[in-house]
Amino acid sequence: MKTIKLLILAIATYIPGIDRILESKTGGTDSARYCYSVWLRHLVLAEKNGLDSSPKTVAELGPGDSIGIGLAALISGCEKYFAFDVVEYNDVQRSLDIFDELVTLFKNKTPIPGDKEFPAVKPLLENYEFPSHILDSERLERVLETSRLEKIRNSIATSQQDKSFIQYKVPWNDSTVLEKESVDMIYSQAVLEHVDNLPFTYQSMKSWLKPTGYVSHAIDFKCHGTASEWNGHWAYSDLMWKLLRGNRTYLLNREPHSTHIKMMKNEGFDIVCDNSSKSTSDLTKKDLAPRFQSIPDQDLFICDSFIQGIKKEKVLQTK
Ligand SMILES: C[S@@+](CC[C@H](N)C(=O)[O-])C[C@H]1O[C@@H](n2cnc3c(N)ncnc32)[C@H](O)[C@@H]1O
Numbered sequence: 001m002k003t004i005k006l007l008i009l010a011i012a013t014y015i016p017g018i019d020r021i022l023e024s025k026t027g028g029t030d031s032a033r034y035c036y037s038v039w040l041r042h043l044v045l046a047e048k049n050g051l052d053s054s055p056k057t058v059a060e061l062g063p064g065d066s067i068g069i070g071l072a073a074l075i076s077g078c079e080k081y082f083a084f085d086v087v088e089y090n091d092v093q094r095s096l097d098i099f100d101e102l103v104t105l106f107k108n109k110t111p112i113p114g115d116k117e118f119p120a121v122k123p124l125l126e127n128y129e130f131p132s133h134i135l136d137s138e139r140l141e142r143v144l145e146t147s148r149l150e151k152i153r154n155s156i157a158t159s160q161q162d163k164s165f166i167q168y169k170v171p172w173n174d175s176t177v178l179e180k181e182s183v184d185m186i187y188s189q190a191v192l193e194h195v196d197n198l199p200f201t202y203q204s205m206k207s208w209l210k211p212t213g214y215v216s217h218a219i220d221f222k223c224h225g226t227a228s229e230w231n232g233h234w235a236y237s238d239l240m241w242k243l244l245r246g247n248r249t250y251l252l253n254r255e256p257h258s259t260h261i262k263m264m265k266n267e268g269f270d271i272v273c274d275n276s277s278k279s280t281s282d283l284t285k286k287d288l289a290p291r292f293q294s295i296p297d298q299d300l301f302i303c304d305s306f307i308q309g310i311k312k313e314k315v316l317q318t319k
Contacts, residue, residue, distance in 0.1 A: 002228055003244075010246030019247060023087055026064035028190065030094060032101030034121070035068030037113040038189050041123055042216045043076065044112070044131050046185070049272045049308050051214045053134045055184035056080065059208060061201070062191030065089045067156070067168055068098040069189060074152045075099075075106050076135060077143045080165050082183065084172040087249050095156050103149060106140070122218050123275055123306035175204035183208050187216040193224075194250045198263060206267040206311060214310040215269065219260060222303050224252055229282050230303055234292040256292075256299035260307065269309035279303040 012018045029035055047053035058073045059082040067090050070081040083090075109130040115121070135143075142148075151165075158164040169177050186205050195201050205215055223233035226244060233254055236244065245251040257276060264271060278301040285293050285300060 003240075006226060006244050010244050010248075013246035013248050023249060024089075026089055028064055029068045029098075030065040032068060032098040032105065033113045034118060035066065035072050035098060036102055036105045036110070037118055037121060038218075039069050039072035039076070040112045040131060041121075041125055042187050042189075042218075043073075043134060044125055045123060045273060045275075045306065045308065046214070046216060047131070047134050051216075051272065051308060051310065052184055052212070054139075057183045057185075058082070059084070059178060059183045059186045061186070061188040061205075062086075062194065063090060063168075066091065066095045066098050067166065068095065068102065069187075070166065071095065071099045071152070071156070072102050072106075074166070075102055075143060075149070077139060081167070082178055083166070083168045084177060085168075085170045086172070088170040090168055090170075092157055096153065099153055099156060103144070106135075107144060109135075109140075122220070122277065122304050175200070175207055178204075178208045180207050181210050181213075184210055184213050185216060186213070189218045190220050192217050192219045192260065193221060193252055193255070195253060196250060198253055198255055198259070202263045202267050206269070209311045211311060214272075214308060215264075216306075216308045217260075218304070218306050219257075220304045221256060226252070230279055231281055231283055231300060234288045234295075234300075235283060237289050238291065254292075256295050257302040257305050258296045258299050260305070264307070264309050268312045270312050271307060271309045273308040274305060275307075276302045276305040 013022055043053055054077055056078060057080040058070065058078050060070050062085050063070060063083045064085070067081070067083050070083055074081050109132065111130055112125065112128040114128040115124060155164040155166045186209060192198070192201070209215070222230045226233045227235065233241070233252060241254065261271065261274065281300050283300070285295070285297070
């Protein structure tokens with residue numbers, strides 16, 4: 001029954017107008033508190049894992065409904081923010097409203113909204129107090145200076161122009177959208193499970209990062225409503241999955257945890273954090289579609305991961 005409903009929905013994605021309604025919102029970054037919470041979780045864990053907690057240039061994949069996570073990054077001290085998506089969800093007025101709320105949250109040193117408020121958001125932290133060890137009073141005074149905040153706010157409206165210090169590009173399908181070795185940190189929240197061309201995306205991230213740059217990704221491996229079991233999407237054949245996707249710009253790439261780790265290592269990333277949650281599985285590997293039956297055993301149980309990796313400098317071989 002569930003599959004029939006999903007197939008009807010998939011057919012609807014071919015109907016002009018309905019397709020836009022179905023892809024009109026992502027949820028999440030339409031809330032300032034969500035954006036604040038997500039940015040600070042990435043930042044707190046970067047500091048904990050020995051990574052740069054004052055990145056000057058950041059890039060985000062898949063910001064969704066607003067560029068709010070990036071605005072939180074800018075408010076907390078970043079100087080340049082790039083955002084790349086495949087659907088133009090961001091709305092300038094929404095981002096302006098979120099910016100104003102974010103400023104208040106930072107000014108009040110609001111504790112990081114935790115799992116009571118956002119039960120589905122990962123990564124979890126040990127401590128949700130405002131991270132004064134990173135955003136100390138000297139840094140806060142500097143970054144919350146009125147004229148600095150005004151400049152960031154003014155640039156929200158011009159975020160699709162190169163001169164702005166916010167750059168929002170939709171769609172992006174070419175790694176030249178960003179200069180090589182130009183960013184300190186690339187992050188994503190609930191995005192890499194949706195990206196169609198993962199090898200190209202990891203290669204692009206590697207090329208954009210400065211030699212000491214790092215990536216910080218929260219990835220959700222669950223089926224996103226496409227099956228009754230949380231990992232039931234791995235049971236569909238490729239043909240059935242294609243039918244269920246319909247004409248959507250993106251759905252799920254169905255790659256499990258081990259694929260991401262393998263691709264990051266292939267690109268030369270040193271994994272400094274791989275914090276995965278496991279869930280019980282009513283499916284065994286035999287229940288999965290043939291191409292998933294050979295996944296490593298633990299992939300069947302890993303339902304989300306928070307992964308941070310630092311770009312390794314290539315060591316030049318001398319003969
Ligand atoms: C579930 S939403 C997450 C939005 C936001 N990051 C959040 O935390 O609420 C997934 C986002 O990934 C984007 N996306 C899908 N494929 C992408 C790709 N290849 N490159 C960049 N973004 C992509 C979607 O357009 C959407 O904005």
